[in-house]
Amino acid sequence: MLNKYARAFFTRVLTPFAALLLRLGVSPDAVTLIGTGGVVAGALVFFPQGEFFWGAVTITLFVFSDLIDGNMARQAGTSSRWGAFLDSTLDRVADAAVFGGLALWYAGRGDSILLCAVAIFCLASGQVVSYTKARGESIGLPVRVNGLVERAERLVITLVSAGLAGFEKFGVPHIGVLLPIALWVVAVGSLVTLAQRVVTVRREAAEADAAAGPGPEPGSGTGAEQGSGSA
Template sequence: MLNKYARAFFTRVLTPFAAFLIRRGVSPDAVTLVGTAGVIAGALVFYPRGEFFWGTIVITLFVFSDLVDGNMARQLGRFSRWGAFLDSTLDRVADGAIFGGFALWYAGQGDDNALCAVSIFCLASGQVVSYTKARGESIGLPVAVNGLVERAERLVVSLVAAGLAGLHKFGVPGIQYLLPVALWIVAVGSLVTLIQRVVTVRRESAEAEAEAAEAAKAETNAEAEPGAGHSGPAGAGQSGTPAARPEAEGHEAAK
């Protein structure tokens, strides 16, 4: 949902910066790699220590690389399969680092096994949600549903909540509870999205198989009809015996 509007907005905003990097000879792949490294550092250095505010600031600065590299590729006229593969793969790595950072906090100083488990579920379900669409498309299905919670929603909800929760260390009371609420929202939303995509792939697969069966049946019928039409007259014209047989039988009966 957010992808449709937020991506278009930030693409326009970041276009001048992308053009600046191009003029400096920076490649889209380099931006992708640096951005992912920054997200990983922000998540795994700050989050396990409970420094959610500063960790979120660092992650936010680098997470926009996901838009900058694509913008640069479009300006350069480069649409490579390698670039798409690298970008998608490193997105999964960055997401894993963010939710892994939450899990490490709750497994350690945060001391909450339930929220540690929820964080791990968010990590795993996010990977599987992305995989269902990629796998469905790889076998020729459109997967014509994005679902309730895509990557953009997962990141926005979790990062905003983490950043605000970090204000607890600056004396804002009670705000630290936003992060657990956000993690539960992401977990439930990811589960719903996973179910939506699996159901969609199952339906599209059944429809594709039914269409293939109908096409095969129609082709078989089309091949059989000309042969049947040819053999009928030929069989009747080749011998007069079938036509004479009723008459002969009639003579026999008369006898």
């Protein structure tokens, strides 16, 4: 849901900036790489030290590169399969860094093995949620479902709660509890989303198989096929 409305809004806002970068000779791929590098650095430098406010601010600034690079490619007429592949792949790297940084905090000075495990679950489930849709589409299914918690929701919930939790270092009492709550929300939401996508792919696969009709019965291949013994 956030993907639909927030992306449309920020695309309009960032279009002039994307045009400026193109005039300066910056490529969309360079923006993708710099943005991912900034997210990874922000997550793995600030979060393990418990600097949630500055980590969230840094990551949020670089997350916008995910909108800028695609905008630049469309304006320049250079949208490509490679660009889409690079963007999607580095999104997974950035997400892993965010939850990996939180896991490192809870495994260390955060002193909570349970929350470390929850952060790792958020990391892993987010990757699998993305994979289910990509894999379903790769075998020719439409995968007509987004799910309860997509990537945008996972990032917004996590970064907003981390940023607010960071105010505890500025003297705001008990606000740090927002981050553990957010991690549990993301974990449960990701699990529900995964189930939604798996059920959808199973239904669509069954419908596609039924529409295609029954395949050849075992042992009913041609003579040439039956005579071939190569694996």
